[in-house]
Amino acid sequence: MTDKSNIKSYDKPAGGWGALRSVTKFWIGSEKPIKNLRAMLKMNHHKGFDCPGCAWGESPESGMVKFCENGAKAVNWESTGHYVGPDFFAKHSVSALKRHTDYWLESQGRLTHPMQYNPATDHYESVSWEDAFKLVATHLTQLESPHQANFYTSGRASNEAAYLYQLFVRAYGTNNFPDCSNMCHEASGLGMTPTIGVGKGTVVFDDFAKADAIFVIGQNPGTNHPRMLEPLREAVRRGAQVVCFNPLKERGLERFQNPQHPTEMLSNGSEPTNTAYFSPALGGDMAVMRGIAKWLLTWEREAQQNNQPAIFDHEFLQRHTQGVDDYLAAVDATEWEQIEQQSGLSRDEIRHAAAMYCKAERVIMCWAMGITQHHHSVATVKEIVHVQLLRGNVGKPGAGLSPVRGHSNVQGDRTVGINEDPSEAFLNAMEERFSFTAPRKKGNNTIQAIQAMEQDKAKVFIGLGGNFAQATPDTPRTQEALAKCDLTVQISTKLNRSHLITGKAALILPCLGRTEVDMQASGQQGITVEDTFSMVHISHGQLPPSSPLLRSEPAIIAGMAKATLGDYPVNWDELIADYDRIRDLIADTIPGFADFNRKLQHPGGFHLGNAAAQRNWLTPSSKAQFESIKLPDSLLNADIVARGEKPDLILQTLRSHDQYNTTIYGMNDRYRSVFGTRHVLFVNAKDIERLGFKDGDKVDITSLWKDGKKRQVTQFMLVAYDTPMGQAAAYYPETNPLVPLESYGEGTFTPTSKFIAITLAKSAPDNRIEVAAV
Ligand SMILES: Nc1nc2c(c(=O)[nH]1)N[C@H]1C(S)=C(S)[C@@H](COP(=O)(O)OP(=O)(O)OC[C@H]3O[C@@H](n4cnc5c(=O)[nH]c(N)nc54)[C@H](O)[C@@H]3O)O[C@H]1N2
Ligand SMILES: Nc1nc2c(c(=O)[nH]1)N[C@H]1C(S)=C(S)[C@@H](COP(=O)(O)OP(=O)(O)OC[C@H]3O[C@@H](n4cnc5c(=O)[nH]c(N)nc54)[C@H](O)[C@@H]3O)O[C@H]1N2
Ligand SMILES: [Mo]
Numbered sequence: 001m002t003d004k005s006n007i008k009s010y011d012k013p014a015g016g017w018g019a020l021r022s023v024t025k026f027w028i029g030s031e032k033p034i035k036n037l038r039a040m041l042k043m044n045h046h047k048g049f050d051c052p053g054c055a056w057g058e059s060p061e062s063g064m065v066k067f068c069e070n071g072a073k074a075v076n077w078e079s080t081g082h083y084v085g086p087d088f089f090a091k092h093s094v095s096a097l098k099r100h101t102d103y104w105l106e107s108q109g110r111l112t113h114p115m116q117y118n119p120a121t122d123h124y125e126s127v128s129w130e131d132a133f134k135l136v137a138t139h140l141t142q143l144e145s146p147h148q149a150n151f152y153t154s155g156r157a158s159n160e161a162a163y164l165y166q167l168f169v170r171a172y173g174t175n176n177f178p179d180c181s182n183m184c185h186e187a188s189g190l191g192m193t194p195t196i197g198v199g200k201g202t203v204v205f206d207d208f209a210k211a212d213a214i215f216v217i218g219q220n221p222g223t224n225h226p227r228m229l230e231p232l233r234e235a236v237r238r239g240a241q242v243v244c245f246n247p248l249k250e251r252g253l254e255r256f257q258n259p260q261h262p263t264e265m266l267s268n269g270s271e272p273t274n275t276a277y278f279s280p281a282l283g284g285d286m287a288v289m290r291g292i293a294k295w296l297l298t299w300e301r302e303a304q305q306n307n308q309p310a311i312f313d314h315e316f317l318q319r320h321t322q323g324v325d326d327y328l329a330a331v332d333a334t335e336w337e338q339i340e341q342q343s344g345l346s347r348d349e350i351r352h353a354a355a356m357y358c359k360a361e362r363v364i365m366c367w368a369m370g371i372t373q374h375h376h377s378v379a380t381v382k383e384i385v386h387v388q389l390l391r392g393n394v395g396k397p398g399a400g401l402s403p404v405r406g407h408s409n410v411q412g413d414r415t416v417g418i419n420e421d422p423s424e425a426f427l428n429a430m431e432e433r434f435s436f437t438a439p440r441k442k443g444n445n446t447i448q449a450i451q452a453m454e455q456d457k458a459k460v461f462i463g464l465g466g467n468f469a470q471a472t473p474d475t476p477r478t479q480e481a482l483a484k485c486d487l488t489v490q491i492s493t494k495l496n497r498s499h500l501i502t503g504k505a506a507l508i509l510p511c512l513g514r515t516e517v518d519m520q521a522s523g524q525q526g527i528t529v530e531d532t533f534s535m536v537h538i539s540h541g542q543l544p545p546s547s548p549l550l551r552s553e554p555a556i557i558a559g560m561a562k563a564t565l566g567d568y569p570v571n572w573d574e575l576i577a578d579y580d581r582i583r584d585l586i587a588d589t590i591p592g593f594a595d596f597n598r599k600l601q602h603p604g605g606f607h608l609g610n611a612a613a614q615r616n617w618l619t620p621s622s623k624a625q626f627e628s629i630k631l632p633d634s635l636l637n638a639d640i641v642a643r644g645e646k647p648d649l650i651l652q653t654l655r656s657h658d659q660y661n662t663t664i665y666g667m668n669d670r671y672r673s674v675f676g677t678r679h680v681l682f683v684n685a686k687d688i689e690r691l692g693f694k695d696g697d698k699v700d701i702t703s704l705w706k707d708g709k710k711r712q713v714t715q716f717m718l719v720a721y722d723t724p725m726g727q728a729a730a731y732y733p734e735t736n737p738l739v740p741l742e743s744y745g746e747g748t749f750t751p752t753s754k755f756i757a758i759t760l761a762k763s764a765p766d767n768r769i770e771v772a773a774v
Helices: 016-029 033-041 069-078 086-091 094-098 102-107 129-142 159-172 186-196 205-209 226-238 262-267 285-305 314-320 324-333 336-343 347-359 377-390 410-415 424-434 446-454 475-483 553-565 572-577 579-589 638-642 685-690
Strands: 115-118 123-126 149-153 213-217 241-245 255-257 276-278 363-367 400-403 460-464 487-492 505-510 518-520 523-525 527-530 535-539 649-654 680-683 698-703 711-720 727-731 756-762
Touching (some): 086 123, 129 505, 149 159, 149 446, 159 410, 159 424, 159 460, 159 527, 159 553, 186 377, 186 400, 205 226, 213 226, 213 347, 226 241, 241 347, 276 347, 285 324, 285 336, 285 347, 314 377, 336 347, 363 377, 377 400, 424 579, 446 475, 460 553, 680 685
Parallel strands (some): 241 276, 363 400, 460 487, 487 505, 680 711
Antiparallel strands (some): 518 523, 649 756, 680 727, 698 711
């Protein structure tokens, strides 16, 4: 049983010795320390492999080897010396495996053999690749309609794998491409496309060195993008400002040392990385941005009256934007009372933030899940864009918009066609190149895919990576929906919950990881990825495959495609023999990839181009577009308000320092001082008292939703934490049972994982032992 003794204060800076110690631990514990060290030295290096961690990029000119603590964990986790093969599955039935934690499942090691579920014995049994592909083909060809199959993608898939996957699935006849992006940065694309004409970040790595201010909004880079700490630190050192907005005090943003600077570590000193830290309420960022705009407008008027230099960039607004007057009228019409109430910040605090914004000539605004996983996320992203446009902070060096992506190739997957709602131009290009009729019906996103399975409208689920059963909301309901399928197929590196939520038939197709050598008929292959700055580069695995039976993701997709479609619309085997041929097809059909194979020879790769960064606005008006949107009337769902229900707290679900999404590396969250458990609920001390509890008490958490269904998780320990009153936090995926399937963002269908209305009740005494050991 866990108790308060596991919560110890961690007062060291982020990065530094703690990080190094942790890397070393994972390294030595990996059982292949020397090989992995050699591999790590090749990570993010020319002719090495791309870090399978996050999508942060590097300067293309930098020859330095860059890796971080969490990148090292990702590599070691993939290249473990433990294996999960037929013997393992003979020993453990699926029902027995279900009783283990997610941590235990993945810790068992790398999947080594294709496996097929036998419902008669409740065990997975080994199957040949040929029979596995045949089973997939039989199911797919027997469906009444191709729209009865869903093809999920997690953002680790390479451009080559993703491109082949979408070609296969579109030739088969559907756009049903739910993907992890639906749960992640969907709002960033949907917010930026109508306003600036492109759905991707407008900055590149080198812009960070030129910025006068960097706003970090709803993002925890110390854990999730540790390599970003370096440019932030450099910025502060140059005298630039780093301005953070986060309801939680995140240690990585408060201060840190970087393991790449040993002298600093020796002195154990640390510098503040931020010059201001604002703690808004969950979901309050749109109101914060509106407040900043309101101050700018006030100062602009004062400047005009007093003949002082303008606050707005009038030349930019005039030449490059449309709709600013209506927008400013909307800003005028927004009451301070509503801004203060919704943002959780005072007018004065917002004034401070606005002053910092104004002081800087060049501002980059970065954001991540704290912005995108809300009901009004698209509107919030648009409001960030608006504030940036007012001072011409888009399309000049050192300034711009930077949604910091999650998975290492989530951005690339979208670029090459993993999209349930593809553009007409994209489909036309596919049709022209491959001479087939592409499906025009809009496909299922993640939420719709679950609903389709629940309603028996979808019968086959194929997952290219990821852990659909755990990453998605409303866990028991989602898992029931998956289990209704006729066939579930998971292409994976490691055992996870999704393998245990089987359809009537189920397959596990084990694949090579990014760290491993991919040998095909023409020799060793590389795969490409696109980072958050739209830089595309090649990655070559370094380590021997974990099992001779593993196939690459492109080869597995080609195997399913060939079994289902034959040599239509391409000769799949030929493409697998040499991935250059896949890249030639990408070059023929996707903008920005002309001369793909040659461009890859440049160390660091090449930039895909970004029209908005060139102040070329691909909007209907050919201008950057202001929209005069209103703040939401209430952040709390209107039906919950109408039912008169009052939440005790609003809950956000986030990542610990020892996890990669649903992959749990360990039970500690060093920077938040939590050790040995993940069942914690971070709450303001005054709230704990207000609600009649004590720090360390165990509570059951229930979420409120309009359908009145009971959604609950139990036995979470209350931990007093530096967060505003009313705002709570707990780890994902354990809290996904609380997120209602229908609670998603307007236009995005992204689950509102950062805004869940909850009530608490004291837990019954718990005699379970939390199993932390492998
Ligand atoms: N080591 C590691 N790296 C990762 C991942 C991982 O799990 N582990 N996951 C990858 C993926 S797929 C992604 S998408 C990214 C995720 O990267 P992040 O977005 O940093 O991930 P979260 O842990 O969800 O953290 C969200 C942060 O936003 C804050 N926040 C929550 N709600 C609000 C809000 O309403 N307003 C504001 N201002 N702040 C808010 C939280 O306190 C938290 O600090 O990281 C990627 N990199
Ligand atoms: N409540 C809540 N829910 C969330 C979030 C949240 O913040 N809160 N965040 C959301 C976000 S941002 C995202 S991106 C999703 C993530 O959703 P997913 O991308 O579906 O989940 P992951 O946990 O990243 O997937 C881990 C699994 O991927 C497999 N894997 C690892 N490497 C490879 C590889 O190289 N190839 C293949 N084929 N498989 C591999 C392993 O088997 C591993 O078990 O979760 C979302 N869900
Ligand atoms: Mo993500």
